[in-house]
Amino acid sequence: MSLIPRLTSLWRNLFHKDRVDQEFTEEIRAYLDMLTETKITQGLTPREARRSALVELGGVEQVHEKVREVRMGQLIETAWRDVRFGVRALVHSPVFSVVTVLSLALGIGANTAIFSVVNGLLLRPLPYPEPEQIVHVWHTPPQQSFPGLDKFSVSPANYVDWKAQSSAFEQMAVYTDTRFSLSTSNDPLSLIGAVVSSDFFSVLRTNATQGRTFTPDEERPGRDQVVVIGHGLWQRAFGGNSNIIGQTLTINSRSFTVVGIMPAGFEFPQEAELWVPLAWNDNDRQIRSDHNYLVLARLKQNVSPEQAQTEMSTISSRLEQQYPGENKGWGAVVIPLREDLVGDIRPALLVLFCAVGFVLLIACANVANLMLARGANRQREIAVRIALGAGRARLIRQLLTESVLLAVTGGLLGFLLAVWGSKILVQLGSLPNTGDIGIDTWALGFTLLVSFGVGIMIGIVPALQFTRANLSDTLKQGSGRTGGSSIKQHTRKALVISEVALSLVLLIGAGLMIRSFWKLQNVDPGFDTRNGLTMSIFLNWIRYSEPHQRLAFFDRAIEQIRAVPGVVSVGATTKIPLTGGGSTQPFTIEGRPSAAIAEQPMALTRYITPEYFRTIGVPLRQGRFFSDHDRDNSVPVIIISEAMARRFWPGEDPIGKRLTPSFHAEQGAREIVGVVGDVKATGLDIDSSAMMYMPHKQAPLPFMSFVVRTASNPESLVQPVSKAIYSIDKEQALTDVQTLDQVLMKSLSDRRFNMTLLIAFAGVAMVLAAVGVYGVMNYTVTLRRRELGIRMALGARRMDVLRLVMGQGLTLTLIGVAAGLVSAYGLTRLMASLLYGVTATDYLTFVTVPVVLIAVGLVASYVPARRATKVNPTIALRTE
Amino acid sequence: MARKQVDLLQGTLDLLVLKSLTLGPLHGLGVSHRIDQITKGTFKVKPGSLFPALHRMEEAGWLQSSWGESENRRRAKYYRLTAAGRRQLNTETEDWQRISLAITTALKAT
Numbered sequence: 001m002s003l004i005p006r007l008t009s010l011w012r013n014l015f016h017k018d019r020v021d022q023e024f025t026e027e028i029r030a031y032l033d034m035l036t037e038t039k040i041t042q043g044l045t046p047r048e049a050r051r052s053a054l055v056e057l058g059g060v061e062q063v064h065e066k067v068r069e070v071r072m073g074q075l076i077e078t079a080w081r082d083v084r085f086g087v088r089a090l091v092h093s094p095v096f097s098v099v100t101v102l103s104l105a106l107g108i109g110a111n112t113a114i115f116s117v118v119n120g121l122l123l124r125p126l127p128y129p130e131p132e133q134i135v136h137v138w139h140t141p142p143q144q145s146f147p148g149l150d151k152f153s154v155s156p157a158n159y160v161d162w163k164a165q166s167s168a169f170e171q172m173a174v175y176t177d178t179r180f181s182l183s184t185s186n187d188p189l190s191l192i193g194a195v196v197s198s199d200f201f202s203v204l205r206t207n208a209t210q211g212r213t214f215t216p217d218e219e220r221p222g223r224d225q226v227v228v229i230g231h232g233l234w235q236r237a238f239g240g241n242s243n244i245i246g247q248t249l250t251i252n253s254r255s256f257t258v259v260g261i262m263p264a265g266f267e268f269p270q271e272a273e274l275w276v277p278l279a280w281n282d283n284d285r286q287i288r289s290d291h292n293y294l295v296l297a298r299l300k301q302n303v304s305p306e307q308a309q310t311e312m313s314t315i316s317s318r319l320e321q322q323y324p325g326e327n328k329g330w331g332a333v334v335i336p337l338r339e340d341l342v343g344d345i346r347p348a349l350l351v352l353f354c355a356v357g358f359v360l361l362i363a364c365a366n367v368a369n370l371m372l373a374r375g376a377n378r379q380r381e382i383a384v385r386i387a388l389g390a391g392r393a394r395l396i397r398q399l400l401t402e403s404v405l406l407a408v409t410g411g412l413l414g415f416l417l418a419v420w421g422s423k424i425l426v427q428l429g430s431l432p433n434t435g436d437i438g439i440d441t442w443a444l445g446f447t448l449l450v451s452f453g454v455g456i457m458i459g460i461v462p463a464l465q466f467t468r469a470n471l472s473d474t475l476k477q478g479s480g481r482t483g484g485s486s487i488k489q490h491t492r493k494a495l496v497i498s499e500v501a502l503s504l505v506l507l508i509g510a511g512l513m514i515r516s517f518w519k520l521q522n523v524d525p526g527f528d529t530r531n532g533l534t535m536s537i538f539l540n541w542i543r544y545s546e547p548h549q550r551l552a553f554f555d556r557a558i559e560q561i562r563a564v565p566g567v568v569s570v571g572a573t574t575k576i577p578l579t580g581g582g583s584t585q586p587f588t589i590e591g592r593p594s595a596a597i598a599e600q601p602m603a604l605t606r607y608i609t610p611e612y613f614r615t616i617g618v619p620l621r622q623g624r625f626f627s628d629h630d631r632d633n634s635v636p637v638i639i640i641s642e643a644m645a646r647r648f649w650p651g652e653d654p655i656g657k658r659l660t661p662s663f664h665a666e667q668g669a670r671e672i673v674g675v676v677g678d679v680k681a682t683g684l685d686i687d688s689s690a691m692m693y694m695p696h697k698q699a700p701l702p703f704m705s706f707v708v709r710t711a712s713n714p715e716s717l718v719q720p721v722s723k724a725i726y727s728i729d730k731e732q733a734l735t736d737v738q739t740l741d742q743v744l745m746k747s748l749s750d751r752r753f754n755m756t757l758l759i760a761f762a763g764v765a766m767v768l769a770a771v772g773v774y775g776v777m778n779y780t781v782t783l784r785r786r787e788l789g790i791r792m793a794l795g796a797r798r799m800d801v802l803r804l805v806m807g808q809g810l811t812l813t814l815i816g817v818a819a820g821l822v823s824a825y826g827l828t829r830l831m832a833s834l835l836y837g838v839t840a841t842d843y844l845t846f847v848t849v850p851v852v853l854i855a856v857g858l859v860a861s862y863v864p865a866r867r868a869t870k871v872n873p874t875i876a877l878r879t880e
Numbered sequence: 881m882a883r884k885q886v887d888l889l890q891g892t893l894d895l896l897v898l899k900s901l902t903l904g905p906l907h908g909l910g911v912s913h914r915i916d917q918i919t920k921g922t923f924k925v926k927p928g929s930l931f932p933a934l935h936r937m938e939e940a941g942w943l944q945s946s947w948g949e950s951e952n953r954r955r956a957k958y959y960r961l962t963a964a965g966r967r968q969l970n971t972e973t974e975d976w977q978r979i980s981l982a983i984t985t986a987l988k989a990t
Binding site for chain 2: 023024026027028030031033034035037038056057058059062063066067069070071
C-alpha cells in the first residue's frame with residue numbers, strides 16, 4: 001500500500017475511531033442477521049437459529065477486539081490509550097505513584113549524575129582530533145631511589161634525544177605547567193599556564209581561533225616574549241575584545257605580546273589559561289639529570305602505544321648505556337593521554353558507578369514489590385478485562401505501559417536532580433578535566449534508556465503474574481483479595497532478600513571506606529594544623545635574578561607579616577606538607593663509598609627559614625633548629641627528618657655527620673645540626689620518607705610558601721597578610737592562600753568524596769531495604785490475619801505472635817545478609833586500592849555491618865509484628 | 881456434516897479469501913459460504929478469524945469495502961478485490977502451487 005492511503009487509514013483509525021467501531025458493529029450485526037436467516041431457511045426455528053448463529057460467532061466483543069488489533073494504527077492507538085489509561089490508574093492511587101516516582105527519581109537521578117561524571121572522564125573522547133593517538137611519555141625512575149613511583153618527568157637532554165631518535169611519533173612536544181603573575185591595574189592575577197615547545201599545539205591538533213600559536217623561531221631565547229591566551233581569560237580579563245592581539249601584557253614582570261587566542265574549552269594542561277614558548281639555550285639542552293618537563297606526543301597513524309613503548313624502551317636503554325652517570329635506571333613509559341589524566345580516579349569512579357547501580361536495583365525491587373502488592377487489589381479488574389476479551393499480550397502491554405510511565409516520570413524528575421547533583425559532585429570531588437563534566441544529551445539519553453529499562457524491569461514480574469491468574473477463581477472471590485497467591489509471595493520475598501543482600505554489599509563498602517578514613521584521620525601529619533595560614537609566591541626570575549634580591553624580598557616579607565596584629569609567628573618553606581613530593585635530591589654521605597648520581601640515595605628536599613619549624617609545629621628531636629646565623633658565608637648546615645636518620649644512621653647519632661646534596665655540591669659537605677619529627681609530605685596515607693631541610697639563606701630559591709601561626713581564626717588574617725606582602729612588590733601574585741586545616745582537608749578530599757557518596761548510597765540502600773522488609777511483612781500479616789486470629793483464639797499469646805512474625809522477617813533478613821556477605825567478600829576486593837589501613841575483608845566491618853543490618857531488619861518487621869498482635873480474633877474470624 | 885474439517889494453515893486463509901472474491905464482491909457471510917462451497921466443506925471459516933482477516937487485508941490494500949444491499953435487501957458490507965489484491969492472489973497462488981507440488985513429490989518419493 002502506498003503512503004497516502006496508509007496515512008488516510010491511520011488518520012481514520014486514530015481520529016474517527018467511533019465511526020470505524022460503529023461501522024464494524026453494523027457489519028457484524030448484518031452478518032448475524034443473515035446467518036440467522038440462512039439457518040431459518042435450513043429449517044431451524046427463529047429462536048434456535050439466532051442462538052446457533054450467536055454460538056458460531058463466538059462473542060461479538062472478542063471478534064471486535066481482534067479486528068481492532070489488526071487495524072493499522074492500532075499499535076499507536078493502543079499505546080496512546082494505554083498511556084491515558086495508565087495515567088488515570090496512577091492518579092487513582094496517588095500515594096503509590098508518588099512514592100514510586102520519588103524513589104525511582106532518586107535512583108535514576110543518582111545514576112545519571114554519576115554517569116555524567118563517568119562519561120565526562122572515562123567515556124567521552126578528549127576534545128582533540130584523533131585523541132587516541134595522543135600520549136604522554138614519562139621517565140620511569142630507578143626503583144631503589146624512588147620506591148613506588150612509576151612515572152617521572154623528563155630532563156631536557158633526554159627529551160632532545162628521544163625526539164631525535166624515535167620514529168613512532170608524528171610529533172613530540174615538551175612542556176611544563178607553571179603559575180604566572182599577570183599584572184593588572186589592581187592586585188596581580190595568579191594564573192595557571194604552561195611553557196610549551198612550538199609543536200605543543202600541533203600535537204593536540206588545536207589551533208588558535210584568532211591569531212596564531214607559536215613558530216619554531218620563538219623557541220629561541222630572546223624571541224620568546226609572545227603569549228597565547230585561553231578563551232576564558234580573554235573573556236574574563238579582556239572582555240572578549242579582539243584587538244587584544246598584538247597588545248603587550250606584563251607577565252612575571254616581563255612584557256609579552258599576545259599572538260593568539262585559543263578556542264573555548266581548550267585547557268591543556270589542566271586549567272591552563274596562558275601559554276608561552278619554551279626557549280632553551282644550548283646549555284639547557286645539555287641538562288640530563290634535572291627532571292622538570294612533560295613530554296606530549298602524537299603517535300603516527302597505525303602505530304599503537306605498545307609499538308611506541310617498545311621503541312622508547314630501546315632508546316632509553318641505549319641512553320642508559322651512553323650516559324650511565326645520569327641515566328642509569330631511567331626508563332621510559334608511553335601512556336595514552338586519557339589514561340594518564342584519569343588513571344587514578346578510574347577505580348573510585350567504577351566503584352561508585354557500581355554502588356549507584358545497586359541503589360537503583362534496590363529501588364526497582366522495592367517498586368516491583370509495591371506493584372505486586374497493588375496488583376493484588378487489581379486482580380479483579382484484570383480478570384474482568386480478560387473475560388471481556390482482552391488478550392494476555394494486550395494486558396501485559398497495558399501493565400508495562402503503566403510501569404514505564406512511572407519510570408519515565410521518575411527518570412525525568414531524576415534528570416533534574418542530576419543536573420543539580422552533578423554540579424555538587426564536581427564541587428565535592430577534585431575531579432580532573434571538569435570542563436567535560438556536565439549534563440548533556442548523552443546523559444539525557446542515558447536517563448531515558450535507564451528509565452525504560454527500569455520500567456520494564458519493575459513491570460514485567462507483576463505483569464506476567466497477574467495475567468496468568470485463573471480467571472474464574474478470581475472472579476468468584478468476592479473481596480478481590482487473593483489469599484492463596486503463594487507464588488507472588490515467593491517473588492516478593494525473593495525481591496526483599498536481594499534488596500537486603502545488595503544493601504549489605506553497599507554498607508560493607510561504605511564501612512570499609514569509613515574505617516579507612518577514620519584510620520587516616522588519626523594519622524599524625526607531623527605538624528599542627530590549627531590556627532595556621534599559608535600562601536605561596538613565585539618571584540619572577542628577571543626582577544629577582546640575584547640571590548640577594550630574593551633574600552631581601554623574603555626577609556622583608558617575613559618582617560612585614562610578623563608586624564601584622566594577630567600573627568604569632570611566621571616562617572617559610574619551599575613546599576607545605578601534604579601538598580605533594582616537590583623537590584627530591586640525591587646525596588652522598590661523607591665517609592661512605594660514593595656512587596654514580598643515578599645510584600645515590602634520594603631524599604625530599606625543602607629550603608626553610610629559621611622560624612619555619614616552630615611556626616608549623618614540627619618538633620625538634622635532636623640538635624638545634626636553624627638560626628639567623630646560618631647564612632651564605634657560614635658553615636653549610638642541614639637538618640634531617642627522623643625517618644632519614646633511622647634509615648641512614650641506624651643506631652648512630654647523626655648530629656655532626658656530614659652529607660652532600662648533589663644540587664649543592666659546589667658548597668661542599670653539609671653538617672647535620674638537627675633531627676626533626678617526620679611530616680606527611682604527600683598525603684596522610686603515604687609513609688613519611690627521608691627528608692632534608694636546608695636554610696633558605698644558604699640556597700635562596702624564588703618560590704616559597706609562607707606559614708603564619710595566628711592567635712585566632714586564621715581566615716581573618718588573609719587580607720592583612722596579603723596586603724603586607726603586596727606592599728613590597730605589587731607584581732608578584734600570591735597563590736594557594738589557605739589555612740593549614742584546609743590543606744589537611746584538601747589532602748583528604750578525594751577520599752572524603754568517595755566516602756561521602758558511598759555512605760549516602762549505602763544509607764539510601766539500607767532505608768530502601770528496610771522499607772522492603774517492612775512492606776513484605778506488613779502484607780504477610782494482612783494475608784495471615786485469619787490464621788493469626790485462629791491462633792490467638794486457640795490461646796497463642798501476643799509474644800508468640802510477635803515471635804512468629806518477627807521470626808519470618810528475621811529469616812528473610814538473614815538469608816539476604818548471608819547472600820550479601822558472600823557477594824561482598826568477592827566484590828570489595830575491587831575497591832582494595834581505595835582503602836587505607838584495612839583489608840578488603842576487614843573482619844570488624846564484616847561483623848558490624850551485618851549486625852546493624854539485622855537490627856534494622858528486626859525493627860522493620862517489628863512494626864508489622866505489633867500490628868499482628870493487635871489482631872482481634874473475633875473480628876478477624878468474622879470478616880472474609 | 882460428517883466430512884472431516886481441516887484447520888487452516890497460516891496464510892491459507894488469505895489465499896482462500898482472495899480466491900473467493902475473484903468472481904465478484906461478497907459480504908462477510910458470502911465469503912464464508914463461498915469458501916465452504918469451493919473447498920467442498922473442508923474449510924469452515926469462523927467469524928473470529930474471518931473478520932480480522934478481511935480488515936487486515938483491507939488495511940493492506942488488497943480489498944476494498946463498500947456498503948451495499950444483500951440478496952434479501954439487507955444493508956451489508958461488501959468486499960471486492962483491488963488490483964493489488966489480484967497481484968497478491970497471483971503470487972500466493974504460485975507460491976502455493978510450488979509448495980503443494982513439492983510436498984506431493986516428497987510424499988510420493990519412495
